[in-house]
Amino acid sequence: MGQLVVNGLALGSIYALVALGLLLIFNTVQIVNFAQGQLLMLGAFIGISCAVTHELPMAAAWAITMVAMALVGIVFMVLVYFPLRGRPAFLVILTTIAMGIVLENLALIIWGPLPVSLPSPVQGPPLRFAGVVVSMHQLFIFATLAVILFLQFLFLTKTRFGILMQATAQDLHTARLVGIPVNRTIAVAFALGAVLSGIAGLLVAPIFLAEPTMGGSLGLKGFVVSVIGGFGNLPGAVIGGLFLGLVETFGARYISSNFRDAYAFIVMITVLIAWPRGLFGEKSSEKV
Amino acid sequence: MAPGRCALTADTIIAARGVTRRFGGLVALDAIDLNVPKGIVQAVIGPNGSGKTTLLNALSGASHADAGSIRIGGEEIFRLKPHRIARLGLARTFQNIRIFDNLSVLENVKVAAACNKPASFFDILTSNTRHRKREADIDLGAREALETIGLAQRADDRATQLPYAQRRLLEIARALASRPNVLLLDEPAAGMNMTESMTLLDTIAKLKSRGITILLVEHNVRLVMGISDRVTVLDFGKKIAEGTPSEIQRNPLVIEAYLGRRHRHA
Amino acid sequence: MRLELTSWPLFAGIIAAILAIPLLTQDGYIIQLLNIAILNAIVVLGLNFVTGWAGQINFGQAAFYGLGAYTTAIASKSGLPWITTPFLSAVVVIAASLMLGLPTMRLRTYYLAMTTIGFGEIIRLVIVHWEPVTGGTSGLRAIPGISIFGIGPQGQAQHYYLLVAALALAVSVATRVRHSALGRAMIATRDSEIAAEQSGVDTTRTKLFAFMIGAVYAGLAGCLYASSIRFISPDSFSGTQAILLMTMLIVGGMGSIAGSISGAIALTLLPEALRFLGQWYLVLYGLGVIAVIVMAPGGLASVASLSQWRRAGVR
Numbered sequence: 001m002g003q004l005v006v007n008g009l010a011l012g013s014i015y016a017l018v019a020l021g022l023l024l025i026f027n028t029v030q031i032v033n034f035a036q037g038q039l040l041m042l043g044a045f046i047g048i049s050c051a052v053t054h055e056l057p058m059a060a061a062w063a064i065t066m067v068a069m070a071l072v073g074i075v076f077m078v079l080v081y082f083p084l085r086g087r088p089a090f091l092v093i094l095t096t097i098a099m100g101i102v103l104e105n106l107a108l109i110i111w112g113p114l115p116v117s118l119p120s121p122v123q124g125p126p127l128r129f130a131g132v133v134v135s136m137h138q139l140f141i142f143a144t145l146a147v148i149l150f151l152q153f154l155f156l157t158k159t160r161f162g163i164l165m166q167a168t169a170q171d172l173h174t175a176r177l178v179g180i181p182v183n184r185t186i187a188v189a190f191a192l193g194a195v196l197s198g199i200a201g202l203l204v205a206p207i208f209l210a211e212p213t214m215g216g217s218l219g220l221k222g223f224v225v226s227v228i229g230g231f232g233n234l235p236g237a238v239i240g241g242l243f244l245g246l247v248e249t250f251g252a253r254y255i256s257s258n259f260r261d262a263y264a265f266i267v268m269i270t271v272l273i274a275w276p277r278g279l280f281g282e283k284s285s286e287k288v
Numbered sequence: 289m290a291p292g293r294c295a296l297t298a299d300t301i302i303a304a305r306g307v308t309r310r311f312g313g314l315v316a317l318d319a320i321d322l323n324v325p326k327g328i329v330q331a332v333i334g335p336n337g338s339g340k341t342t343l344l345n346a347l348s349g350a351s352h353a354d355a356g357s358i359r360i361g362g363e364e365i366f367r368l369k370p371h372r373i374a375r376l377g378l379a380r381t382f383q384n385i386r387i388f389d390n391l392s393v394l395e396n397v398k399v400a401a402a403c404n405k406p407a408s409f410f411d412i413l414t415s416n417t418r419h420r421k422r423e424a425d426i427d428l429g430a431r432e433a434l435e436t437i438g439l440a441q442r443a444d445d446r447a448t449q450l451p452y453a454q455r456r457l458l459e460i461a462r463a464l465a466s467r468p469n470v471l472l473l474d475e476p477a478a479g480m481n482m483t484e485s486m487t488l489l490d491t492i493a494k495l496k497s498r499g500i501t502i503l504l505v506e507h508n509v510r511l512v513m514g515i516s517d518r519v520t521v522l523d524f525g526k527k528i529a530e531g532t533p534s535e536i537q538r539n540p541l542v543i544e545a546y547l548g549r550r551h552r553h554a
Numbered sequence: 555m556r557l558e559l560t561s562w563p564l565f566a567g568i569i570a571a572i573l574a575i576p577l578l579t580q581d582g583y584i585i586q587l588l589n590i591a592i593l594n595a596i597v598v599l600g601l602n603f604v605t606g607w608a609g610q611i612n613f614g615q616a617a618f619y620g621l622g623a624y625t626t627a628i629a630s631k632s633g634l635p636w637i638t639t640p641f642l643s644a645v646v647v648i649a650a651s652l653m654l655g656l657p658t659m660r661l662r663t664y665y666l667a668m669t670t671i672g673f674g675e676i677i678r679l680v681i682v683h684w685e686p687v688t689g690g691t692s693g694l695r696a697i698p699g700i701s702i703f704g705i706g707p708q709g710q711a712q713h714y715y716l717l718v719a720a721l722a723l724a725v726s727v728a729t730r731v732r733h734s735a736l737g738r739a740m741i742a743t744r745d746s747e748i749a750a751e752q753s754g755v756d757t758t759r760t761k762l763f764a765f766m767i768g769a770v771y772a773g774l775a776g777c778l779y780a781s782s783i784r785f786i787s788p789d790s791f792s793g794t795q796a797i798l799l800m801t802m803l804i805v806g807g808m809g810s811i812a813g814s815i816s817g818a819i820a821l822t823l824l825p826e827a828l829r830f831l832g833q834w835y836l837v838l839y840g841l842g843v844i845a846v847i848v849m850a851p852g853g854l855a856s857v858a859s860l861s862q863w864r865r866a867g868v869r
Contacts, residue, residue: 273657402754
């Protein structure tokens with residue numbers, strides 16, 4: 001049972017990362033990116049291209065992937081955000097979904113449909129204690145999540161640019177009026193959001209194999225986590241992610257593994273019915 | 289005389305007591321009492337942020353008050369959903385024009401004309417006599433409202449094709465089509481020039497002559513004084529004065545509220 | 555938007571052309587493709603009620619389509635007379651739409667989108683894993699065809715005419731709803747929910763109604779699908795299909811009856827016509843959808859109605 005907890009938390013950490021990327025973008029431009037899962041997939045495959053196809057060392061593969069994902073994020077912004085500024089949310093959703101379709105099929109063309117594996121950046125024998133096995137990779141996942149959370153906290157609250165980003169997130173128009181380089185902060189949001197998902201992809205691929213269609217369900221789980229935690233709420237997303245990872249792992253073991261993907265939705269629907277604003281409440285308000 | 293929607297049980301058609309509304313730490317409405325006699329035009333004025341629109345929202349159900357009692361025509365409406373309040377005979381217009389962009393002018397008004405009768409899908413499916421009669425009634429009621437307001441010739445235009453002032457009139461026509469006993473007008477003259485405002489005044493007078501009670505929120509104080517029987521003045525969510533237009537004009541509290549702003553601390 | 559027909563000869567010509575198609579081509583494959591296109595048109599017409607008029611984003615339409623198809627297939631394969639299947643499909647679909655709709659009508663756009671996606675996914679998982687009943691991923695074959703008192707259409711061409719008639723019925727109901735208080739209430743709800751409420755419209759009930767009607771359209775289309783194509787599998791009703799249906803509505807023109815139909819037919823035939831593109835079709839399709847959204851969010855219908863308004867001299 002402890003094993004399930006460990007596995008659940010590791011899985012949940014990945015979901016939390018996807019949600020963090022989603023929320024970074026949402027907090028800044030109020031767009032929910034339905035292609036976040038495809039960005040994860042892209043990160044995984046870029047990593048695989050570097051590490052497996054071109055046999056570069058893992059550190060280089062990771063570095064290249066992160067840079068590439070940042071660029072992808074900016075391209076994404078240009079194609080999706082700028083043309084659709086001010087349009088109703090519904091159309092934005094459709095556009096990001098369409099981008100997801102484009103990315104997924106480009107991936108199918110470039111890398112083919114077969115699942116591919118990516119080695120973990122850390123190798124070594126797993127830890128064993130209290131009847132539980134924790135693999136090196138799982139430890140790496142926890143460590144990565146912790147590091148990212150810490151860096152994100154530092155960045156957003158202690159650096160000048162991070163504070164500018166928070167200002168933009170709170171009120172874009174006023175931020176622009178007071179001279180904040182709004183476009184730059186938006187670009188950074190998209191870039192970082194893509195990088196976070198890319199990292200999630202690099203972490204997922206060693207556990208579950210990578211294939212171009214993997215983005216769909218992982219992206220959706222990222223949303224579910226955001227909903228559970230309450231949109232706009234970063235700590236909520238982390239807790240939500242870990243929670244979902246546990247629910248899924250336990251559900252697959254004790255109820256049915258066939259409906260693994262459904263648990264996420266069931267949890268989300270339950271949460272939305274009881275707390276229409278998410279468990280931790282979202283920040284936006286309605287005007288009459 | 290205007291056909292009433294419900295039998296009026298009191299001569300005071302709006303009886304609001306202790307209406308309070310808070311937004312976080314801000315008290316937008318502070319235990320407001322409001323009594324509006326049937327058949328008059330009553331204006332609610334006050335500086336920006338005094339709570340006028342919040343009061344209208346509370347009365348119409350658009351944004352419920354936190355506490356208090358509101359009786360329209362004798363019926364308690366506190367916390368009722370807006371469409372229920374509308375079906376009791378209260379209609380309103382909005383400060384930011386909210387017309388239905390994807391419907392024609394006539395259709396806009398028809399939405400309200402159908403006010404009290406929920407659609408029966410079976411009737412629609414079979415297009416039976418009852419359905420056709422109902423549609424004919426709605427059509428008639430809608431056209432009458434447009435006629436009263438003077439927009440009849442634009443009936444088949446898309447609502448978005450109307451110029452600004454006529455859109456305001458469309459909102460009034462729409463409100464009229466639901467055969468209200470009480471009409472709340474939220475800054476109906478905003479953005480209008482002199483001629484348009486005069487037309488508006490005539491329209492309000494016409495509606496009053498039909499027995500509709502009108503509660504008017506308006507910034508243009510001179511306009512208000514010309515048409516109103518009574519005036520209520522709000523400031524910082526409190527009622528600071530109430531009376532006839534001439535009484536209000538002479539009331540020092542009111543003058544101070546409007547002119548003395550800059551002498552107050554935040 | 556009222557379907558203005560500017561000339562009777564044009565209208566008659568279109569009807570004649572539609573009716574003549576099976577005479578022009580004996581290729582059963584093409585006619586079956588058209589049949590699927592017509593069925594999709596009915597589903598998208600249903601989606602138009604919910605999303606086009608009432609403004610509720612809905613990625614569950616494919617799930618209702620599938621529920622109708624599977625209910626019909628299972629019922630008629632277990633021996634029930636065909637005539638019962640439309641009613642059974644409608645009942646199942648109405649129940650499902652209430653289950654989904656009642657708790658979710660108050661949700662905001664993003665949450666509604668995800669909830670409907672989730673709903674679709676759950677239905678798909680149930681279909682895929684309930685193998686003894688639904689045949690799992692391989693689907694169900696040899697579904698009995700339409701048969702009322704022993705009479706039913708034989709061959710693709712006869713199915714074609716039947717489906718055209720079904721579509722005509724669907725259009726006539728939709729038109730009637732559009733020009734009734736219910737239709738206006740739906741559009742008002744979307745344009746300004748607050749103003750609609752203040753005008754006496756029970757917006758929650760209206761949205762739920764639109765949802766149910768849309769679901770019934772999809773469910774009945776599913777019934778016809780199972781009975782005419784005679785083979786169904788979960789792939790035809792997946793989340794990808796739900797997205798496809800939504801894009802058909804957008805490309806054709808949200809809120810327009812003619813748009814719903816043209817979008818459905820266009821995006822059903824297009825992949826076949828562009829089959830030589832292989833995987834690139836989907837890439838271009840995605841980019842194309844984005845282009846339409848950015849440049850002509852009203853879809854084909856808005857492009858068409860521009861010329862129509864100009865011709866009618868409306869100022």
